[in-house]
Amino acid sequence: MAESPGTSPARGTKRKADEMQGPRRIRALHQxxxxxxxxxxxxxxxxxxxxxxxxxxxxxxxxxxxxxxxxxxxxxxxxxxxxxxxxxxxxxxxxxxxxxxxxxxxxxxxxxxxxxxxxxxxxxxxxxxxxxxxxxxxxxxxxxxxxxxxxxxxxxxxxxxxxxxxxxxxxxxxxxxxxxxxxxxxxxxxxxxxxxxxxxxxxxxxxxxxxxxxxxxxxxxxxxxxxxxxxPANATTRDRIRMIHNTAIANELIGLDLANSQYGFKVDGLVSNANYHGKRTTFLLFINHRSVDSSNMKKAIDQTYSMFLPKGGKPFTYLSLEIDPARVDVNVHPTKREVNFLNEAEIIELVCDEIRTRLGQVDTSRTFMTQSLLGGGVTPSISKANIPPTETPSTQRPTQQGRSTAKPSTQKPYENNLVRTDAKSRKITTMLPQLQSNATLSREPTADGVEYEYTEREATICRLTTVKALRATVRENMHNELTDAFANHSFVGIVDDRKRIAAIQGGVKLFLVDYGMVAAEYFYQLGLTDFGNFGSIRFNPPLSLKELLDIAVEQAKAQEPDRTDFNWDEVAPTVYDQLVSKAGMLTEYFSLEISPEGDLLSIPLMMKGYMPSLAKLPHFLIRLGPHVNWRDEKGCFHSFLRELASFYAPESLPGESSGKDGAEEEDAELVSRRRELHRAVESVLFSAFKARLVATKGLLKGTIEVANLKGLYRVFERC
Known part of the structure; x- marks a missing residue:
């Protein structure tokens, strides 16, 4: 019914903008x-x-x-x-x-x-x-x-x-x-x-x-x-799990015990081994004896178990995490269902590493169901072996009617579900003519030839809220399916090192990935995880920062010779003054050390066994001036780590000649660079992606599914 003119709307009814005659009075609610x-x-x-x-x-x-x-x-x-x-x-x-x-x-x-x-x-x-x-x-x-x-x-x-x-x-x-x-x-x-x-x-x-x-x-x-x-009061934890859940879980539990003084925590509990897998995850988490939920830890543990359990299998996990009360804020949720604690990402990573280690130790013995296939009665039994038992051939014997017993009903796996998982299997790169013609390219990992020195410096605990916020942003943008694909992939080979494209196999699917984009995201995440604890690549003798910036300016002028909207002569001195003024912060947080005389003493070392292309160093340094937000702390860390990750991403090499019809062969330096790049991409980078990459939604732009074995079988079935 329409409201009569001049009357106020009923209580609890939203008023339209044209009906607002003034602000309502603010009153205290009744107790x-x-x-x-x-x-x-x-x-x-x-x-x-x-x-x-x-x-x-x-x-x-x-x-x-x-x-x-x-x-x-x-x-x-x-x-x-x-x-x-x-x-x-x-x-x-x-x-x-x-x-x-x-x-x-x-x-x-x-x-x-x-x-x-x-x-x-x-x-x-x-x-x-x-x-x-x-x-x-x-x-x-x-x-x-x-x-x-x-x-x-x-x-x-x-x-x-x-x-x-x-x-x-x-x-x-x-x-x-x-x-x-x-x-x-x-x-x-x-x-x-x-x-x-x-x-x-x-x-x-x-x-x-x-x-x-x-x-x-x-x-x-x-x-x-x-x-x-x-x-009962005297029941052990394992017995309590047996009474409340079931015996199948209790019989397949392994103990977990971990302590870390750096982050001030210890954890103990019981987790299922690789013999048990349920339809959904059972996750019991207690922090300082308080039952809480942690979606981040649950996802990380599920991802850890995905390498050990069949597809769709879920684990049972009971963890009791004790953290210094000064590091925990329990007063963040009305029902105390959630708590906040320091170094959440680091603690989750250590817990998952410990679970992975324990599973690897007990995974030498797996349980399989076998069945006798003789003509008599069927006697099920349980055997334990390092590998699945081979199928027992059926034994035929004539009966009184002259007929033989039925053949076993074991089913052979469909070919469209077979997945190559042996890392020693022949890769597609061995079939490419240009790679076969290059006798100097080795398919086996080689040492990077760099000497490393280790110091006794204690790791710095990052308590900066801006860094924690950036880490949380990465977790919020995680793409679950793509992360699982990288965590369980098999490296196939580099398709084009000029366009930085590699092929990987995830399950029964084949993907082409832009490994330059993936590496940039990985090194950005690595920068957030190891913030303030980078190693350093030291230059002996030191490099002149001014000369490096001048080289970068000359390279930029060569690429844009017609650009006259600003003075090129002011670029290098401006960036130089800015970097020297921030030298203390750059050394403390990023291990980028600049002397008072203006010499570049070191740059951050982010990964052992991988050296970035130093030919990109001048370009990296000159971009630190205009492309880093030096006025805002969060923006500074984000933009600097993005530039650092871009510097560490593998370089794009010039096109490789085929060597046919008298074409000029590549020079020795380019051959060496290509060999080292292929070694680093296959043996270092993609191994690191498999271990700890959080694939964000932005990486979908650099990932293309080119083949699906099940789909291909459907196509050929119609032919």
């Missing part, structure tokens, strides 16, 4: 509205309420937790523990917001070692449910029962006193949450079914039952005799 908003942020579902109650019980020193659930926790959610209990004098303020025994000053957040600390859990629950607390301390002669509504004590029935009442009870605390979200109908109606909510509750209980050593857990539905989860 009841504030409390309900806060409760809705912290308690999103019954599983979140239970998580808070479990953490409070464990903080109280409990060794036994009994959980009772009715209608998925919406009707009743009860937890009983045998902890230290709550003093009777503290019951009046128990459910008020920001009342806690675990935090006194803001500085205590830097050393928080308990689950709860803000004092919002019980307060939030009391605003959206009927809360009953029964508690008894060791010194008390009886238990005390109290009812709460809206954060305050409330009588159980109208007309009764709201004060806590004495009753019989055992030491510890029992908290009953009834009619959850009774006053938030929109939230209550959003839940699909009680069974689905119970499954989420069981998942939360299962996580803490695996992690909390020495604590017994019991969880069951109301009205059922048996418990859905029952874990």
């Amino acid at each position: 009841d509205v504030v409390n309900k908003i806060a409760a809705g942020e912290i308690i999103v579902a019954p599983m979140h309420a239970l998580k808070e109650l479990i953490e409070n019980a464990v903080d109280a020193g409990s060794t036994s937790l009994e959980i009772l659930v009715k209608d998925g926790g919406l009707k009743l959610l009860q937890i009983t523990d045998n902890g230290c209990g709550i003093n009777k004098d503290d019951l009046p303020i128990l459910c008020e917001r920001f009342t806690t025994s675990k935090l006194k000053a803001f500085e205590d957040l830097t050393s928080i070692g308990t689950y709860g600390f803000r004092g919002e859990a019980l307060a939030s629950i009391s605003h959206i449910a009927h809360l009953t607390v029964t508690t008894k301390t060791a010194e008390s002669s009886c238990a005390w029962k109290a009812h709460y509504l809206g954060g305050k004590l409330a009588p159980l029935k109208p007309g009764q006193s709201e004060e806590p009442k004495a009753c019989a009870g055992r030491p510890g605390t029992q908290i009953a949450v009834e009619d959850l979200f009774y006053n938030v109908p929109s939230r209550r109606q959003a839940f699909r079914s009680p069974s689905e909510e119970y499954a989420k509750i069981a998942d939360v209980v299962g996580k803490y039952a695996v992690h909390c050593h020495g604590v017994a857990f019991s969880c069951k539905k109301h009205g059922e005799a048996g418990a859905g989860i029952a874990v």
